[in-house]
Amino acid sequence: MYDPDIQVARVEVPARVQEYFYERIRTGKDSLDQILSEVLYLERNRIKEEKLNKRVKSDIQFLRRLNKILNRGSEEEKKEIFEELVNRYLVEITGHFSKPVYKFATIVLPRAIGLMLNPLSIKKLIEDFPNLPSVENNIHISGEIDLLKSLYRKGTIILTPTHQSNLDSPIIGLAIYMMGFDPFLYGAGLNLFENPVFSFFMHNLGAYTVDRKKKNEVYHKTLREYAIFALERGYNMLFFPGGTRSRSGAVEKRLKKGLLGTGIKAYINNLLLKREKPDIFVVPLNMSYQLVLEAETLIDDYLKESGKSRYIIEDDESSKIEKMALFIAKLFSLDAQIYLRVGKAIDVFGNFVDDEGISYDQRGRRVNRVDYLTENGEIVLDDQRDRVYTDELGETILKEFKRNNIVLTNHLVSFVAFEIFRKYHRDIDLYKLVKIGVTYKGIPLRDLARSVDKLKSELVKMHENDQIFLSPEVLNYNALDIINDALRYGSIYHKNAFLYRVGDKIYSDDLAVLFYYHNRLDGYGLEQKV
Amino acid sequence: MKRKSEKSGVGVIGGGSWGTTIAQLLARKRNRVILWVRDEALAREINEKRINSKYFPAHRLSSLIEATTSMAKVADESQVIFVVVPSRVFREVVRRLGDFLHGEHILISATKGIEDETFKRMSEIIKEETPVKKVGVLSGPNIAEEIMRGHPSATIVASRFELVKSKVISLLNHRLFNVYGSSDVTGVELAGTFKNIVAIASGIAHGKGFGVNTFSYLMTEGLREMKILGEAMGAEGDTFISLAGIGDLIATCTSQYSRNFRFGKALSEGLSPDEALKKVNQTVEGIYAAKVMYHYAEKHGVNLPLLTAIHDVIYRGLKVEDAIEKLTRVPQEE
Numbered sequence: 085m086y087d088p089d090i091q092v093a094r095v096e097v098p099a100r101v102q103e104y105f106y107e108r109i110r111t112g113k114d115s116l117d118q119i120l121s122e123v124l125y126l127e128r129n130r131i132k133e134e135k136l137n138k139r140v141k142s143d144i145q146f147l148r149r150l151n152k153i154l155n156r157g158s159e160e161e162k163k164e165i166f167e168e169l170v171n172r173y174l175v176e177i178t179g180h181f182s183k184p185v186y187k188f189a190t191i192v193l194p195r196a197i198g199l200m201l202n203p204l205s206i207k208k209l210i211e212d213f214p215n216l217p218s219v220e221n222n223i224h225i226s227g228e229i230d231l232l233k234s235l236y237r238k239g240t241i242i243l244t245p246t247h248q249s250n251l252d253s254p255i256i257g258l259a260i261y262m263m264g265f266d267p268f269l270y271g272a273g274l275n276l277f278e279n280p281v282f283s284f285f286m287h288n289l290g291a292y293t294v295d296r297k298k299k300n301e302v303y304h305k306t307l308r309e310y311a312i313f314a315l316e317r318g319y320n321m322l323f324f325p326g327g328t329r330s331r332s333g334a335v336e337k338r339l340k341k342g343l344l345g346t347g348i349k350a351y352i353n354n355l356l357l358k359r360e361k362p363d364i365f366v367v368p369l370n371m372s373y374q375l376v377l378e379a380e381t382l383i384d385d386y387l388k389e390s391g392k393s394r395y396i397i398e399d400d401e402s403s404k405i406e407k408m409a410l411f412i413a414k415l416f417s418l419d420a421q422i423y424l425r426v427g428k429a430i431d432v433f434g435n436f437v438d439d440e441g442i443s444y445d446q447r448g449r450r451v452n453r454v455d456y457l458t459e460n461g462e463i464v465l466d467d468q469r470d471r472v473y474t475d476e477l478g479e480t481i482l483k484e485f486k487r488n489n490i491v492l493t494n495h496l497v498s499f500v501a502f503e504i505f506r507k508y509h510r511d512i513d514l515y516k517l518v519k520i521g522v523t524y525k526g527i528p529l530r531d532l533a534r535s536v537d538k539l540k541s542e543l544v545k546m547h548e549n550d551q552i553f554l555s556p557e558v559l560n561y562n563a564l565d566i567i568n569d570a571l572r573y574g575s576i577y578h579k580n581a582f583l584y585r586v587g588d589k590i591y592s593d594d595l596a597v598l599f600y601y602h603n604r605l606d607g608y609g610l611e612q613k614v
Numbered sequence: 615m616k617r618k619s620e621k622s623g624v625g626v627i628g629g630g631s632w633g634t635t636i637a638q639l640l641a642r643k644r645n646r647v648i649l650w651v652r653d654e655a656l657a658r659e660i661n662e663k664r665i666n667s668k669y670f671p672a673h674r675l676s677s678l679i680e681a682t683t684s685m686a687k688v689a690d691e692s693q694v695i696f697v698v699v700p701s702r703v704f705r706e707v708v709r710r711l712g713d714f715l716h717g718e719h720i721l722i723s724a725t726k727g728i729e730d731e732t733f734k735r736m737s738e739i740i741k742e743e744t745p746v747k748k749v750g751v752l753s754g755p756n757i758a759e760e761i762m763r764g765h766p767s768a769t770i771v772a773s774r775f776e777l778v779k780s781k782v783i784s785l786l787n788h789r790l791f792n793v794y795g796s797s798d799v800t801g802v803e804l805a806g807t808f809k810n811i812v813a814i815a816s817g818i819a820h821g822k823g824f825g826v827n828t829f830s831y832l833m834t835e836g837l838r839e840m841k842i843l844g845e846a847m848g849a850e851g852d853t854f855i856s857l858a859g860i861g862d863l864i865a866t867c868t869s870q871y872s873r874n875f876r877f878g879k880a881l882s883e884g885l886s887p888d889e890a891l892k893k894v895n896q897t898v899e900g901i902y903a904a905k906v907m908y909h910y911a912e913k914h915g916v917n918l919p920l921l922t923a924i925h926d927v928i929y930r931g932l933k934v935e936d937a938i939e940k941l942t943r944v945p946q947e948e
Contacts, residue, residue, distance in 0.1 A: 455717030
């Protein structure tokens with residue numbers, strides 16, 4: 085967020101948060117003591133798990149004071165510390181955006197990474213100057229780009245991507261730049277800000293902080309009101325609606341509605357304030373990688389008994405810089421392509437929107453959006469109603485995710501190979517099979533090719549009917565070439581080779597990871613087609 | 615935003631027995647009702663003679679009911695509209711109605727059943743065919759004739775929107791017709807369809823001369839199966855022990871006038887499904903319901919013996935005697 089807006093945010097947002105809680109106290113639904121005690125309790129629990137650093141030390145001091153006031157303070161003091169609490173949270177959340185740093189980063193970063201990764205010699209590079217290789221060459225964006233561009237001018241955008249990796253946000257950042265947009269605001273995990281280099285860039289690239297370890301309502305409300313405020317001010321935003329990286333490898337099937345619901349609130353506020361461009365448009369974005377940096381950790385977490393899985397993983401591959409560098413290097417040494425696909429734009433009620441910003445019902449009739457909020461022409465406030473609208477929005481996003489899922493060669497081959505291995509071991513339960521992890525019986529290459537070919541023709545039909553999206557490789561290669569392309573990734577990066585060839589047979593030493601890539605095609609009922 | 619005038623009426627689409635009854639119930643609460651009927655002659659009869667002679671020759675209709683053949687009029691003059699047309703024409707009717715609707719409208723489906731072929735619930739069809747999002751469903755043990763006579767009864771309105779529930783309750787709730795709210799739209803719609811299958815089974819049992827023990831067994835098993843299927847589809851288990859579940863089930867299975875019941879009875883006499891249908895000579899919702907529910911059960915991987923038995927009798931040529939034999943041989947340990 086730009087500086088002048090941050091100044092306004094620091095007045096406006098706390099006022100809204102406080103108003104919300106004071107209203108609850110006035111109506112007897114809550115008391116200040118109760119609100120503060122809950123914060124104290126949850127924050128102390130959080131602190132226990134944290135490593136001691138400057139930020140945490142300051143938190144501890146604050147909580148001591150809070151405790152004291154809660155025990156012996158006057159009502160006035162309680163009110164003061166509550167207001168201080170909201171301000172502390174807001175200061176932590178609000179990033180700082182600098183246009184010069186952004187310009188610098190977007191020009192330098194892709195080429196810097198491109199240079200590092202390029203397998204060609206430095207000499208060749210210098211000869212090629214000014215056409216330095218850049219990651220941009222490996223990023224392919226398709227779908228409703230023009231629609232996004234015209235709506236970008238007509239209202240405020242909430243971009244909602246699928247989420248697989250911590251590399252998603254930098255890559256989306258680049259994609260946003262490549263499409264010619266100013267940066268979008270997005271919430272990045274607080275842990276990423278601990279690294280001073282990251283922190284400098286992130287703060288200056290439009291990120292605000294989200295601390296998922298803070299579980300108290302005051303924090304959540306502050307975060308939410310900040311997002312609403314930013315949308316009202318016309319900041320385009322980026323939310324991962326799944327809330328966290330997909331554990332199974334599958335495209336999101338469920339969404340977290342918390343942040344998504346900020347869209348309708350901002351829209352209503354804009355209407356009430358009679359703002360010039362009140363509209364908020366939600367645009368889903370699918371991403372697809374041949375290899376996912378954190379695949380092993382994610383699938384491992386998924387396979388642990390459900391319910392025990394960790395919502396927050398901090399010690400995974402993405403926290404180790406060397407591992408990340410290795411990953412990027414490997415990916416690009418194979419000239420791996422990253423695909424992004426922009427979905428259809430949706431209004432905050434779940435209707436599709438055209439490039440004029442007009443909403444349509446499922447029958448294609450024009451819809452006047454404001455009608456969903458009015459009664460006899462007057463806007464009525466109703467949080468419960470808005471939550472249901474947000475559910476509908478979420479359902480439409482999920483449909484777009486499914487329709488725009490990008491199938492790469494590795495997904496197709498992993499899907500087929502895993503299903504064949506599963507048939508070989510019909511007597512073993514899926515989870516046991518995956519935990520055993522290694523197959524001793526290989527798949528004859530021609531069997532695999534036959535099955536890949538069969539599934540491919542099924543997928544081509546779906547692609548033509550707009551039910552899924554195939555990468556050019558999957559679409560144009562024959563089965564054997566698809567397998568060969570996929571095999572390049574099978575043993576290059578992950579600890580164990582999840583797919584490799586010996587003679588004319590295909591083996592896997594890591595069925596869990598194979599399962600992970602297989603899952604990208606989960607949810608289409610394709611299992612029977614292998 | 616000023617283009618909408620105050621809407622002083624409540625709409626009802628469909629002048630069949632249940633549609634007419636709902637119109638009468640709304641009028642009893644002093645609501646002005648705009649009742650859409652397909653047939654000009656029926657509209658005239660209602661407006662001039664205050665009667666719907668086909669369904670209720672003996673009941674005088676309220677003067678607050680205005681019949682019309684214009685959907686635009688209904689949409690113009692009412693925010694809340696009840697749709698009460700047979701499930702086979704539901705899509706076509708709401709699609710036409712959709713041309714006159716906007717986001718302020720509230721649509722309540724009072725039609726039970728699920729669409730053949732597409733397997734869609736009525737509330738889903740409304741969302742596909744109209745711009746309306748505030749959708750609700752009305753369901754319960756509601757035999758129209760009894761309600762017209764003023765017998766006490768109750769029903770459920772289900773919607774994800776609190777505002778829809780409270781509006782419908784304030785429009786309809788009455789000492790003789792209590793209206794309760796639920797958020798479980800899927801469960802309420804599912805129960806309202808599944809019961810028809812159990813009614814066919816009850817008809818068969820009746821035709822075979824079985825007694826109350828058998829009826830109780832069938833209803834309990836039917837309830838158990840609809841709950842299992844419902845929960846697999848995301849419905850709440852409690853819905854099935856509410857008015858929309860067991861309430862409607864008891865009403866449908868004990869009423870000997872129910873078409874499903876009569877269809878079952880005809881099957882028990884050795885008629886083929888086609889012959890039985892000819893004998894009943896009216897739509898038998900349970901026939902479609904069995905197909906739809908069987909499809910759902912397969913899709914969600916649940917094994918439901920009573921449903922399977924009725925399905926197989928209708929669609930796979932299973933003899934009634936063999937179906938009974940199969941049902942009573944359900945392994946106890948499962």
